[in-house]
Amino acid sequence: MHTFSRTANNPNLNDLKKENDLWVNPKVARILGIKTGQYVWLKNQDDVTSTFSIKVRVTERVRWDSVYMVHGFGHDNKKLTRAYAKGINDTQLISKIAVDPIMGGTGIRGNFVTILTENPHKNIEI
Amino acid sequence: MVIDTLKCVGCSDCVVACQTENDVPIGYCRDWITETVNGSYPTIELELKSERCNHCDNAPCVRCCPTGASHQLDNGIVLVTGNECIGCGACIESCPYDARYQHPDGYVDKCTFCHHRLEKGQLPACVSVCPTKCMYFGDLDNPNSEVSKLLKNRKHKTLAPEAGTKPQVYYLT
Numbered sequence: 001m002h003t004f005s006r007t008a009n010n011p012n013l014n015d016l017k018k019e020n021d022l023w024v025n026p027k028v029a030r031i032l033g034i035k036t037g038q039y040v041w042l043k044n045q046d047d048v049t050s051t052f053s054i055k056v057r058v059t060e061r062v063r064w065d066s067v068y069m070v071h072g073f074g075h076d077n078k079k080l081t082r083a084y085a086k087g088i089n090d091t092q093l094i095s096k097i098a099v100d101p102i103m104g105g106t107g108i109r110g111n112f113v114t115i116l117t118e119n120p121h122k123n124i125e126i
Numbered sequence: 127m128v129i130d131t132l133k134c135v136g137c138s139d140c141v142v143a144c145q146t147e148n149d150v151p152i153g154y155c156r157d158w159i160t161e162t163v164n165g166s167y168p169t170i171e172l173e174l175k176s177e178r179c180n181h182c183d184n185a186p187c188v189r190c191c192p193t194g195a196s197h198q199l200d201n202g203i204v205l206v207t208g209n210e211c212i213g214c215g216a217c218i219e220s221c222p223y224d225a226r227y228q229h230p231d232g233y234v235d236k237c238t239f240c241h242h243r244l245e246k247g248q249l250p251a252c253v254s255v256c257p258t259k260c261m262y263f264g265d266l267d268n269p270n271s272e273v274s275k276l277l278k279n280r281k282h283k284t285l286a287p288e289a290g291t292k293p294q295v296y297y298l299t
Contacts, residue, residue: 011152012142012146015145015155016142025167060163060170061167062167063167063168
C-alpha cells in the first residue's frame with residue numbers, strides 16, 4: 001500500500017485504506033473468540049507489544065498458523081496527521097533477526113505473535 | 127467496457143486515477159474494487175473486480191429522474207446534468223449497483239466513462255492507467271472492435287443480470 005515510508009500521509013491512499021487489518025483464519029478466530037471489526041494488540045516472543053491496536057479481519061485467505069497485515073501502517077509520529085496511530089507496525093514486532101555473515105541477507109521469520117484482546121498499555125501513557 | 131477478472135489484482139489505480147481525472151472529492155468514489163472469496167483454506171477462489179456505473183441499456187436511474195437531469199446519450203453513456211439535478215436521490219436508490227453518490231455540491235454524481243476524454247480520442251482514465259491492462263473500452267455495436275471480439279472468445283458475465291437493467295460493463299471470467 002505504501003512505499004518507502006513517505007506515502008503514509010497521502011490523502012488518496014488514506015482514502016483507499018486508512019489502517020491495516022489483521023487477517024485471521026476463521027478457525028483461529030473461533031478458538032480465540034474474536035470477530036471481524038474488533039481491535040486487538042500483538043505481542044511477540046520477546047515480549048515486544050504493538051504500540052497501537054489493529055482491526056481484525058476474519059478471512060479464509062490466511063493459514064491457521066499465521067496472521068497477515070499490510071506493511072506501512074502504525075505510524076507513531078503525530079505530524080503524520082492522517083497516518084498517526086492507524087493500524088500497527090509489523091516491523092515493530094520483528095525483534096529477532098538472523099544476519100548472513102557473508103552477504104548480509106536478513107532472516108526475519110523467527111518472530112511469533114500472540115493476539116491480545118485487552119489493551120496491554122492501559123497503565124502507560126503513549 | 128470489458129474487464130478481465132483473471133488479470134485484475136485489485137491495486138486500485140483505477141480508483142485513484144478516476145478521482146484525480148474527475149475531481150472526485152476525498153471520501154467519495156466513482157469506481158471501486160470488490161473482493162469475493164469463496165471456499166475455505168486452502169481451497170479458495172478469489173475474484174477481484176473494478177466496479178462502476180454500468181451505463182445500463184435499461185437504466186432505472188434515467189427512468190426515475192424527475193427533472194431529466196439523469197439522461198442517456200445515443201451511444202449508451204448515462205450522464206447527469208449537474209445544474210438540472212435537484213439532489214432528490216431517487217436515482218441513487220434505484221441503482222442496483224450502488225454506483226451513484228451525492229456530491230457535496232448538491233448534485234448526484236457517478237462514472238461518466240470519461241466521455242470528456244472519449245471526445246478527444248482518449249480512453250477513460252481508469253482504463254488508461256491499469257497496470258495489468260485488464261480493462262478494455264470500445265464500441266460493442268461494432269463486431270470487429272476489440273471489446274466485441276473479447277466477448278465472442280471468452281466466458282463473461284455482467285452484474286445482477288436478474289435486475290433487468292442490461293448493464294454494459296462485462297467481466298471476463
